[in-house]
Amino acid sequence: MTRMTPLLERNEQFARTYTPVALGLPARQVIVVTCLDHRVDPAIFLGLQLGDAPVIRNAGGRVTQAVIDDLAYLAFLAEQLFGGQLQDDRLFEVAVIHHTQCGTGFLADPGFRRQAAQATGLSEATLEAETVADPHATVQADVERLLASPLLSPKVSVSGHVYDIATGRVTTAVAARSPRKEH
Numbered sequence: 001m002t003r004m005t006p007l008l009e010r011n012e013q014f015a016r017t018y019t020p021v022a023l024g025l026p027a028r029q030v031i032v033v034t035c036l037d038h039r040v041d042p043a044i045f046l047g048l049q050l051g052d053a054p055v056i057r058n059a060g061g062r063v064t065q066a067v068i069d070d071l072a073y074l075a076f077l078a079e080q081l082f083g084g085q086l087q088d089d090r091l092f093e094v095a096v097i098h099h100t101q102c103g104t105g106f107l108a109d110p111g112f113r114r115q116a117a118q119a120t121g122l123s124e125a126t127l128e129a130e131t132v133a134d135p136h137a138t139v140q141a142d143v144e145r146l147l148a149s150p151l152l153s154p155k156v157s158v159s160g161h162v163y164d165i166a167t168g169r170v171t172t173a174v175a176a177r178s179p180r181k182e183h
């Protein structure tokens with residue numbers, strides 16, 4: 001008996017009525033980037049079903065180089081496998097969702113950040129880059145960072161949203177926009 005035992009029992013229930021989903025474009029043509037917080041599950045608050053949308057999660061839901069790399073590969077894969085099936089030559093919308101009461105918010109305090117750096121071996125700069133103290137500000141910065149990346153497919157749009165832990169409501173902070181085409 002481990003802590004996984006009851007969860008594996010739940011999986012047994014799940015598998016009994018499970019129907020596999022074939023690999024295809026995500027049904028909603030959305031990719032969600034959000035925080036790993038256990039109170040912030042986009043499958044639940046956005047009502048996602050299997051096959052609807054890939055979800056990338058990390059501390060804060062920040063647009064890191066690793067997130068940009070994953071998005072670049074997903075865009076390439078979708079284009080290779082399903083490029084011919086696109087209605088309007090749009091691959092997907094990347095929805096960056098930050099949230100209130102984020103646990104990374106403590107890192108905004110320099111003393112706490114220094115303590116965290118010493119205890120974990122992570123650099124203070126890395127920890128500062130994870131911080132979401134004002135989700136409206138960070139989601140705006142991360143949408144801009146993603147749109148500015150040369151690795152972002154021009155067939156992708158990016159939007160920014162804030163999930164309120166107190167109300168369960170998602171509000172759009174940055175409307176969907178595509179990267180500027182270079183000439």
Ligand SMILES: [Zn+2]
Pocket residue numbers: 035036037059060061099101102103104
């Ligand atoms: Zn969080």
